[in-house]
Amino acid sequence: MKFRILIILLFLLISVGCKKSEKIDPQPEKAILVFPNDNSICVEGTIISITESSINFTWNSSTNTETYEFSIKNLITGTSINKVVNTPNIEILLLRNTPYSWFVSSRNTKNSFVAKSDTWKFYNSGPGVISYSPFPAEIISPKKEQIIQPISGNINLEWKGSDVDGDILNYDIYLGTSTTPPILTSKITSNTVKDVSVKANTTYYWKVITRDSKGNVSDSGIIQFMVN
Numbered sequence: 037m038k039f040r041i042l043i044i045l046l047f048l049l050i051s052v053g054c055k056k057s058e059k060i061d062p063q064p065e066k067a068i069l070v071f072p073n074d075n076s077i078c079v080e081g082t083i084i085s086i087t088e089s090s091i092n093f094t095w096n097s098s099t100n101t102e103t104y105e106f107s108i109k110n111l112i113t114g115t116s117i118n119k120v121v122n123t124p125n126i127e128i129l130l131l132r133n134t135p136y137s138w139f140v141s142s143r144n145t146k147n148s149f150v151a152k153s154d155t156w157k158f159y160n161s162g163p164g165v166i167s168y169s170p171f172p173a174e175i176i177s178p179k180k181e182q183i184i185q186p187i188s189g190n191i192n193l194e195w196k197g198s199d200v201d202g203d204i205l206n207y208d209i210y211l212g213t214s215t216t217p218p219i220l221t222s223k224i225t226s227n228t229v230k231d232v233s234v235k236a237n238t239t240y241y242w243k244v245i246t247r248d249s250k251g252n253v254s255d256s257g258i259i260q261f262m263v264n
Contacts, residue, residue, distance in 0.1 A: 064142040066151040067104060067124065068096040072138075074156035077168065077200045086163060089132050094125040098142045098151065105141040110134060111157070111172050114257065132162030135171050135254075159200050169252035170199040173207065173244035176227075178261035185264050186234055193220075193229040195244045195256065208245040215258060217241045234263045 071094045072078040081091040093106065106126050109116045112134060119126055130136065136158060142151040157171050176194040178184050184191055193211070197204050209229055211220040217240075221229060234240060240263060244256040 061144075061146040062100045063147050063149040064101040064144050064151045065098040067098045067101075067140040067142050067153045069138075069140065069153055069156050070094045070096060072156070072158040074154075074158070075171070075198050075200060076158050077161050078158045079161045081160075083132075084129065087132055088129055089160065089162075090127055090129050091160065092125060092127045093138065095140050095153065097124045100144055100147070101142040101151075102144040105143065106138070107141065108136055108138040111137055111254075130160050132160055134162075135159045135169070137171075157198065167203075167248070167250040167252060168200050170197060170204050170246040170248050170254045172254045173197050173246050173256040175244070175256055175259050178240075178242075178259070180259050180261070182261045183264055184234075184261055186236070189233055189235075190231040191234055191263070193232055193242060195227055197227065197244075197246050199246075199248055201248060201250075203249040205247050205249045207247070209242070210245070211240060211242040213238060213240060215241055217243065217258075223247075236263055238263050 072091065078091060081089045083089045095104075102122070104121050104124065106119045106121060107116060108128060110131070117128065119128075137155055139155040140153045142153075159168050174196040176196055177192065193209060195207075197207065206223040206225050208222045209220045209224065210217040211232065212218050220232070239260060241258050241260050243258050246254045246256075
C-alpha cells in the first residue's frame with residue numbers, strides 16, 4: 037500500500053515538473069508604420085502612367101514576428117488588397133488621385149495571436165490636382181453591426197473627419213430605417229449629433245458626407261446598427 041502511494045506521489049511530482057517546464061511562445065508585437073505618412077499627400081513613388089504609380093510601403097520590424105500581412109483599402113471603391121511578406125516593406129501599384137488606408141498585421145506560426153498596427157490614411161497624388169477631397173469620415177459610434185442600448189430612447193452619433201488640405205467645412209448626416217436613409221441634419225461643424233431619438237428593436241442605417249471649402253465631398257458609406 038505504501039509502495040502504491042509512493043508511486044502515485046512520484047507520478048504527480050513528475051507531472052508538475054513537466055508543466056512548469058512547458059515553454060510559452062511569445063506573442064508577436066505590432067509593427068510601427070513609417071511610410072506613407074498618416075493624413076498626408078504622397079508625392080513619392082514611381083509613376084507608371086497618368087492613372088497609376090508604384091509606392092514602396094515601409095514599417096519598422098516587430099519582435100517575435102515571422103510574417104507580415106499588408107492590407108490596403110481604396111477609400112473610394114472600398115476594395116482591399118492583402119499581401120503576406122517576410123520583410124517590413126512592400127511595393128504596391130496604386131491608382132493616382134485616390135485616397136487609401138493601410139495597416140500591417142504581425143504573425144508567427146507558434147502563436148495564434150495577431151498584432152495589428154495602427155491604420156494610416158494618405159492621398160496618392162496625381163496630375164492636375166489643386167485641392168484634395170476629404171477622407172471619408174471614420175465612424176466612431178455606432179459602428180457597423182453594433183447593438184446599441186439607448187439612454188431614455190436616445191443615442192449619440194459620432195465620427196472623425198480628416199483632410200490633407202485641412203479645410204473641412206461641414207458635414208451632412210443621414211439616418212433612417214432604410215438602406216437609403218434620409219438626411220437628419222446638414223452643414224454641421226461638430227463631430228457629433230447628440231440625443232437622436234430612436235425606436236427599440238429596430239435596425240438603422242447612417243452615413244456621413246464630408247464637405248471641404250473647395251466644394252469637394254466624400255462619403256463614409258452606409259453603416260448598419262441595431263437598437264435594443
